[in-house]
Amino acid sequence: MNIKPIPPVAKIIPHKLVKHKHTRIDDYYWFNDRENPEVIDYLNKENEYYHSVTADTKVFQEELFEEMKSRIKEDDQSVPYFYNGYYYITRFEKGQNYPIYSRKKETLSAAEEILFDCNELAKGQSYFHLGGLSVSLDNCKALFSIDVVGRRIYTIQIKNLLTGELLSDTIKNVTGTAVWANDNQTIFYSCQDQVTLRSDKIFKHKLGTSQEEDVLVYFEKDETFNVEIAKSKSNKYLAIESGSTLTTEYQILDANTPDEKFRLFQKRVRGLEYSINHYGDSFYILTNKDEAENFKLMKTPETATSKENWVEVIPHRADVLLEDIEIFKNFLVLEERANGLNTIKIIPWNGDEAYYLPFESETYTASASTNVDFDTDILRYSYQSLATPSSVIDFNMKTKEKVVLKEQQVLGGKFDKNNYKEERVWATARDGVKVPISLVYKKELVKDGKNPLLQYAYGSYGYSIDASFSSTRLSLLDRGFIFAIAHIRGGEDLGRNWYETGKLLQKKNTFTDFIDCSEFLIQEKYTSPEHLYAEGGSAGGLLMGAVVNMAPNLYNGIIAQVAFVDVVTTMLDESIPLTTGEYDEWGNPNQKKYYEYMLSYSPFDNVVAQDYPNMYISTGLHDSQVQYWEPAKWVAKLRVMKTDSNLLFLDTNMDAGHGGASGRFEALKELAKEFSFLLELEKIKN
Structure with missing residues (x-):
């Protein structure tokens, strides 16, 4: 007799949250304590439930994994690029999860020098990421950073490229971003607040000294700004960038004189965004100065960098985003x-x-x-x-x-790009705006409303989702799926205004655009509600959460990765990474108008007693961008509130963060879970 697995039910501990004389009750606020054994126990029980219900798909998942893996050239390498006397190459070896970074002196026929073999560095680690790789100007040393948790907290080390030895210098609990000064002895790096993980400090380190001796060069006091350090392409300047959603400020220093003080390029002015590129005796500035919404290019002498000296090179254009x-x-x-x-x-x-x-x-x-x-x-x-x-x-x-x-x-020998059709169509949003959709599918497909279709979007931060190729996606296309990207407002796909009209008090345009694209695809017989699926991650997970509350009947299934769904509570908690820096994106709920607007769409707050689609929701215990408790609380509330018997899974990677599993093959296993979820719903077994 088959005993049907019973989903876990989280303990309810009502927690009162009061703001602007309005009270919310969060029954799962206790999830926020990652040190609480009951929290870990609940996450493990959700994982056990997911694995139990999907046990009969495990073989199919493995087949999908092997299928996707078989399309990848395992012993692949990047196109070499030449810099400062060396060709630099990134390559993979057959069966290995991680890249090998190497270089060849002056010609590609020269002997290979292995800089870093990440497969060796990752041994014994359940998670591994190498970041911040930078070679000194004299080509003798390389700094690199390692994260073995997935929370984007790195340790910087320096390798002597002539001897292969690691220097004693170790810089812990940093962002991983660092640059060399031109003396080959001085390093500048960024450091984050240990609670909020906001990047707020720039330090200077001299080789051979301890981290305790490092000099604080700059501290960003404004909690809505993050800082980072970079070097100009010309190698002449070091630049500290302080940036928020709407405003930037740079300080610059001659890289040949690292012990001098940085000087202000152009002081911050709220709403003024700019970035700098050095060339010859001038800086070129990409900026929105003087209401140049789609940005323009300006130029200024390196000796006179404030904005009154900027001269226009490429003017602003209303129909072209620079x-x-x-x-x-x-x-x-x-x-x-x-x-x-x-x-x-x-x-x-x-x-x-x-x-x-x-x-x-x-x-x-x-x-x-x-x-x-x-x-x-x-x-x-x-x-x-x-x-x-x-x-x-x-x-x-x-x-x-x-x-x-x-x-x-x-x-694999089966792929031919001529077997697929690509097209771009335009849906009309409810306010009359035309929204582009990019589509790809097998050429012989018939538009009869019976095709499974996976609709993807992101729609935040002005991040545009362009039409890129995916060899893994072929596992869906070759089984009859259509793949669609909805280029919704909140991205910059159609210029800066496309972003501006999809954030703050116009954020709901992002959600309704996605829904209107779905309805268009159904109307045009690409698919039907019985065969339509939606996917989004992070802020795209917020999109998924809003969409299933607003139009659950349009979708048979939803995939939401590391979903930002508890919008109001998160944006009121200034101790959480990203919160204060995102007021210009979502609004500051300490102001009543933003609080009320965010509350009107926040997925967690708007779960109601209704039927919901089948849902696969994933997260990472160590996620620094969207804390694990957001998707966990969302699932717990859905379990109690939803009125259907559809699938609801919470799959938590207990060893990873926002980006999921590390290593190119481990990531494929996560994708195989998602694909098997979709294919199982379509009753496609092989």
């Missing part, structure tokens, strides 16, 4: 976005006619790649589409010749 620039000795390269698509514009410094790189598809991604050398006419860029694997291309800006250096290999 996203980034690359500076070369003979060319300026603009990365732009028009009508939701990437463009790359080449401008010769000598006054010759500017031109755009030609791209023909409507569902592609193109962006500048690794371009560390000033004195070259070669622009390296990457290109991919929903059906076209990623390519790395060297383009000669003078002769206009291009060389495809590498196209991502899809192994």
Whole structure:
């Protein structure tokens, strides 16, 4: 006799939360204590329940894992790039989870020097991430940082590249971001508050000294700002960036004189955003100065950097978002976005006619790649589409010749990009705005409303989701799924205004755009509510939570990863990482108008007694971005409130953080869980 697993029911301990004379009762507030054994016990019971219910899919999950793994070239390597006398390469070996970083002196035929073998460094660790890799200007030393928990708290060490030995210098509990001064003896690094994890300090470290002797160079007092340290492409300047959602401020220092004081580039002015690039005797500034919503490019002498000295180079354009620039000795390269698509514009410094790189598809991604050398006419860029694997291309800006250096290999012998159809369609939102949707599916597919469709979106922080290729996604496409990206407001897909009208007191546009895209896809017979699935992670998990409260009948299943769902409580808790720095994104609920608006959509607060779709919700115990208790509380409340018998899973990785499992193959196992969830609901068994 089969005994049906019983889902765990969390203990209810009512906790009163009062703000603006309004009272909320949180029955699961006690989840917030990660040291409480009962919390860990509940998470483990949810995991046991998930594994018990899905036990009969374990073989299928393993098959999906092997299938996705088989498409990956295991002994792969990056296209080498040349910098300061060396070619740098990242490569993987067959069967290994982690990359190997190496270099070759002057020519690619030179002997390989292994800088870091992450497979060796990761031995004995359930989680591993190498960050902050930086080689000194004399090529003799490399600093690197390691996180073995997944909470993005790193330890910096320095390796002697000539002897292979590690120096005694160890810098603990830092962000992992660090740069060398030009004396090859001084390091600047950023450090976070140990409670909130806000990056708030820049320190200076001299080789051979202890961390206790490090000098505090800058402390960011404003809790809505984060700081980081970087070095200009020209290697002449070190720059401290203080940034919030709406405002930036830079301080600069000649990298040859690390013991001097940083000087202010342009003091912060609320609403003024800018970034700096050094070239020759000038700085080029990407900025929204003077209400340039889509940004413009300006220039100023390195000796006079305040904004009254800035001179316009590329004016603001209402229909083109200027996203980034690359500076070369003979060319300026603009990365732009028009009508939701990437463009790359080449401008010769000598006054010759500017031109755009030609791209023909409507569902592609193109962006500048690794371009560390000033004195070259070669622009390296990457290109991919929903059906076209990623390519790395060297383009000669003078002769206009291009060389495809590498196209991502899809192994297994079955893949042919001509077997798939890509298209971009436009849904009409309820307020009349047109929202683009990128689609990919097998060519022979018939639009009869019976196709399973996975709709994905993010929709926050001005982050645009471009149409990129995924070899793992083929496991869905080849089984009849359509994959759709809804380019909803809250991203910058259609310019800065697309972002501005999807945040703060207009945040609900993000959710209704997604729902309206779903209804369009159903209306156009791509799919139906019985076969429509939705996916989002982090702030996209907030989107999932809002959507299932508002329109649960549209979806058969939902995947929500590391979901930010307890919006009001989190944004009122200034001890939680990210909170204070995000007031300009979500609003400050200490102000009543924001409190009430956020409360009106916060997924956790708006769970009601109704039928919900099948739901697979994942999180990581050590997540520093979205604390594990948010999805855990959400699931606990759904278990009590929902009126259906649909699947509801909480899957907690007890060894990982916001990014999930580390290692390229461990991450595939998590994806296999998600895919098996969808395929099981579609009754697709192989």
